[in-house]
Amino acid sequence: MKKAEIISVGTELLMGQVANTDAQYISALLPGAGFACYYHTVVGDNRERLSSCLRNSLERSDLVILTGGLGPTEDDLTKKTVADVLGLKLVEDEKTVSSLVDYFSKRGSAFIASNLSQAYFPENSYILENDFGTAPGCLIRHETEKGQKIVVLLPGPPSELNPMFSNKVLPVLKGETDDCLKSKFFAIAGVPESLVEDRLKDIISGRTNPTAATYVKEGIVTVRVSASGTSEEADRLIEETSKIVRERFSKELVSEDKEPVEEVLVRLCEKENITFSCAESCTGGMIAALVTSVPGASNVIKGGIVTYSNEAKINLLGVPKDVIDTFGAVSMETAKAMAENARIKCGTDIAVSATGNAGPGTMENKAAGLVYIGVSYKGKTFAKEFNFKGSRDHVRRRAANMALNMARRMILGTLEE
Amino acid sequence: MKKAEIISVGTELLMGQVANTDAQYISALLPGAGFACYYHTVVGDNRERLSSCLRNSLERSDLVILTGGLGPTEDDLTKKTVADVLGLKLVEDEKTVSSLVDYFSKRGSAFIASNLSQAYFPENSYILENDFGTAPGCLIRHETEKGQKIVVLLPGPPSELNPMFSNKVLPVLKGETDDCLKSKFFAIAGVPESLVEDRLKDIISGRTNPTAATYVKEGIVTVRVSASGTSEEADRLIEETSKIVRERFSKELVSEDKEPVEEVLVRLCEKENITFSCAESCTGGMIAALVTSVPGASNVIKGGIVTYSNEAKINLLGVPKDVIDTFGAVSMETAKAMAENARIKCGTDIAVSATGNAGPGTMENKAAGLVYIGVSYKGKTFAKEFNFKGSRDHVRRRAANMALNMARRMILGTLEE
Numbered sequence: 001m002k003k004a005e006i007i008s009v010g011t012e013l014l015m016g017q018v019a020n021t022d023a024q025y026i027s028a029l030l031p032g033a034g035f036a037c038y039y040h041t042v043v044g045d046n047r048e049r050l051s052s053c054l055r056n057s058l059e060r061s062d063l064v065i066l067t068g069g070l071g072p073t074e075d076d077l078t079k080k081t082v083a084d085v086l087g088l089k090l091v092e093d094e095k096t097v098s099s100l101v102d103y104f105s106k107r108g109s110a111f112i113a114s115n116l117s118q119a120y121f122p123e124n125s126y127i128l129e130n131d132f133g134t135a136p137g138c139l140i141r142h143e144t145e146k147g148q149k150i151v152v153l154l155p156g157p158p159s160e161l162n163p164m165f166s167n168k169v170l171p172v173l174k175g176e177t178d179d180c181l182k183s184k185f186f187a188i189a190g191v192p193e194s195l196v197e198d199r200l201k202d203i204i205s206g207r208t209n210p211t212a213a214t215y216v217k218e219g220i221v222t223v224r225v226s227a228s229g230t231s232e233e234a235d236r237l238i239e240e241t242s243k244i245v246r247e248r249f250s251k252e253l254v255s256e257d258k259e260p261v262e263e264v265l266v267r268l269c270e271k272e273n274i275t276f277s278c279a280e281s282c283t284g285g286m287i288a289a290l291v292t293s294v295p296g297a298s299n300v301i302k303g304g305i306v307t308y309s310n311e312a313k314i315n316l317l318g319v320p321k322d323v324i325d326t327f328g329a330v331s332m333e334t335a336k337a338m339a340e341n342a343r344i345k346c347g348t349d350i351a352v353s354a355t356g357n358a359g360p361g362t363m364e365n366k367a368a369g370l371v372y373i374g375v376s377y378k379g380k381t382f383a384k385e386f387n388f389k390g391s392r393d394h395v396r397r398r399a400a401n402m403a404l405n406m407a408r409r410m411i412l413g414t415l416e417e
Numbered sequence: 418m419k420k421a422e423i424i425s426v427g428t429e430l431l432m433g434q435v436a437n438t439d440a441q442y443i444s445a446l447l448p449g450a451g452f453a454c455y456y457h458t459v460v461g462d463n464r465e466r467l468s469s470c471l472r473n474s475l476e477r478s479d480l481v482i483l484t485g486g487l488g489p490t491e492d493d494l495t496k497k498t499v500a501d502v503l504g505l506k507l508v509e510d511e512k513t514v515s516s517l518v519d520y521f522s523k524r525g526s527a528f529i530a531s532n533l534s535q536a537y538f539p540e541n542s543y544i545l546e547n548d549f550g551t552a553p554g555c556l557i558r559h560e561t562e563k564g565q566k567i568v569v570l571l572p573g574p575p576s577e578l579n580p581m582f583s584n585k586v587l588p589v590l591k592g593e594t595d596d597c598l599k600s601k602f603f604a605i606a607g608v609p610e611s612l613v614e615d616r617l618k619d620i621i622s623g624r625t626n627p628t629a630a631t632y633v634k635e636g637i638v639t640v641r642v643s644a645s646g647t648s649e650e651a652d653r654l655i656e657e658t659s660k661i662v663r664e665r666f667s668k669e670l671v672s673e674d675k676e677p678v679e680e681v682l683v684r685l686c687e688k689e690n691i692t693f694s695c696a697e698s699c700t701g702g703m704i705a706a707l708v709t710s711v712p713g714a715s716n717v718i719k720g721g722i723v724t725y726s727n728e729a730k731i732n733l734l735g736v737p738k739d740v741i742d743t744f745g746a747v748s749m750e751t752a753k754a755m756a757e758n759a760r761i762k763c764g765t766d767i768a769v770s771a772t773g774n775a776g777p778g779t780m781e782n783k784a785a786g787l788v789y790i791g792v793s794y795k796g797k798t799f800a801k802e803f804n805f806k807g808s809r810d811h812v813r814r815r816a817a818n819m820a821l822n823m824a825r826r827m828i829l830g831t832l833e834e
Binding site for chain 1 (some may be wrong): 421429430431432433434435436437438441442443444445446447448454455456457458459460461466470491576630637697699700701702703704706707708709710712714715718719720721722723724725726728729732733760763764777805808809810813
């Protein structure tokens with residue numbers, strides 16, 4: 001595969017005001033276009049330091065992608081610096097000038113002269129129009145003693161960079177090489193990472209193409225299957241191994257290709273014409289917020305009730321006071337009553353509930369991380385006990401993910417009491 | 418100020434699986450200890466490439482911080498590579514050996530020999546114990562022709578790196594130099610960024626110490642005031658300018674030092690003994706989830722009702738059917754009824770509501786981004802109309818932040834109808 005690297009320009013990155021999500025976004029897509037990313041560099045808005053980084057990168061990589069520093073202010077010096085290093089002039093692009101004039105007149109804002117700097121590009125650039133902002137990017141093919149190098153300049157804001165890279169740069173890069181590295185992702189819930197690894201030992205160890213690896217986040221274990229070759233070869237190799245993963249985790253596989261569990265659940269409910277509701281204590285609205293983050297969720301979720309206090313559990317949800325008095329707010333019985341009453345109150349086919357202590361610290365003798373999750377569907381209601389580790393936020397996220405996955409498995413008939 | 422840079426080691430960063438939040442975390446804290454960060458570099462788990470990056474960094478910086486690659490697997494080659502480049506031997510640390518043995522025996526797991534690699538450090542290292550994992554870090558003072566360099570090795574997982582850097586490395590760094598750059602952050606809501614800049618023109622333009630700058634995220638404008646000098650000088654300069662910011666934004670200032678609006682609201686409610694509830698349509702549980710993310714929120718939030726469907730608005734909340742029929746679910750009148758009924762149903766002092774179209778796309782003739790936020794407190798209920806721009810997620814976040822801030826201002830008596 002060809003070698004690529006990313007240089008991100010911006011003092012705000014070096015001040016820690018933002019994380020370098022631009023480099024992350026680009027890196028995840030480069031292997032599929034046949035480029036392996038070897039370095040990320042972040043450098044401030046400074047000509048000498050940027051020049052020196054760029055020279056270094058051109059020595060060692062076939063493709064150098066620069067992000068940030070394309071705007072109209074004095075700080076924005078990426079184009080000037082790249083032109084200098086490559087020995088190119090900056091020339092005005094008429095089409096960009098007229099679209100800039102257009103942009104400002106449509107908004108009724110004054111056109112400040114400094115905006116014109118956004119219409120200058122190193123000569124012979126292929127200009128990448130910006131559909132979500134004013135500063136276009138550009139792509140330059142540059143001949144050197146070590147062969148042709150490609151230099152790409154992209155705007156820093158992710159809302160502008162992401163579509164520009166995916167829609168306009170990736171297709172060009174894919175034409176550069178036949179080889180690529182593709183990956184497929186399998187999300188598995190309810191199995192510890194070590195057990196996933198063990199069950200896939202034969203495809204994880206000692207193989208070079210395809211490869212498989214696992215990582216874990218918020219209780220979901222992801223198996224990444226990667227293969228290199230031509231696009232067709234890579235697809236074929238990935239599919240062979242994917243079959244094995246699907247077979248061995250038929251019950252626990254939540255989704256492929258990073259689809260989050262809330263999206264899988266909403267699509268499943270839509271398909272089966274099932275309505276959803278929830279009752280939340282420790283998750284405090286996260287389950288509902290996750291489900292409603294999916295466009296089209298209004299066909300599925302009718303309502304949700306956040307009952308952070310005992311009064312709310314009794315008054316809003318109708319949990320019997322003596323259930324709480326006898327077993328406590330954090331208990332199997334309360335979780336069951338919450339799920340069942342949410343289903344009835346909201347008039348839905350399925351309901352889930354979560355009650356627990358998200359921490360920090362012990363609460364009414366319940367350890368931090370102790371959570372009961374209830375589910376009620378087709379006349380059957382039960383709850384399960386979990387002990388999640390980690391911070392308050394982590395416990396809440398894990399509990400919310402688990403509740404959504406339990407709802408999914410309940411509908412599929414694979415959840416055991 | 419002294420020069421610093423960060424080298425992050427890990428193929429998962431170059432594959433785009435995670436963003437480099439380690440570099441962000443460290444970078445935000447370095448100036449306060451007297452170090453200016455000039456570069457971030459990400460490099461894979463590869464000895465040659467890491468060696469070459471480290472040599473380059475030692476040429477140009479006083480402090481080089483490496484993150485990642487300290488674990489027990491074969492991939493973890495940071496310590497070996499650093500020792501090689503600095504010409505140091507790796508030596509076993511007995512204290513670390515015994516705490517590793519302890520760690521595994523307490524958990525009843527087998528002690529695998531490869532774990533011992535975590536007890537080897539470049540000779541004469543100052544060892545940084547890991548309170549949240551098994552791999553300790555270390556700090557090395559290294560004499561070169563260009564003076565003494567400090568090299569720090571930290572584990573990659575943020576839950577281990579963050580406390581190790583803050584508690585164990587920062588105090589050492591602060592002893593290295595008298596100079597520092599400190600910053601203070603002011604969060605301002607309800608004023609566009611351009612107006613904030615205009616009102617602070619005299620302290621933003623043409624000053625070098627202290628400096629002030631603005632940036633905006635999810636509708637909250639942050640003013641950063643930075644000053645350099647000795648710790649006391651910087652504090653004094655920041656305080657002078659801070660007074661001006663506080664005076665000019667006495668109504669709109671939400672918080673100082675990055676405290677999120679939900680935390681400000683919970684603390685205010687606690688202080689004033691006020692209980693809170695909410696009714697959410699387009700935000701779908703986010704308002705409740707934000708409030709309950711604050712430890713101690715259970716003293717304040719009684720409940721929340723997520724009414725994503727019209728039936729839920731009518732049945733769960735008691736919004737009159739003819740209000741929805743006459744004005745629509747996305748309307749000032751529905752927002753008001755939702756807030757008032759949430760307050761009554763949940764029996765709280767204050768309630769907020771949000772109903773709107775988060776997008777994507779127009780819904781029942783309501784444009785994406787149109788949101789009505791209601792508030793009900795002390796016999797007064799009203800709603801305001803907003804047109805938020807951006808993605809579905811962005812609209813929801815802005816609406817949730819706005820609702821929390823409206824509750825805060827309502828309690829303070831600074832919210833106008």
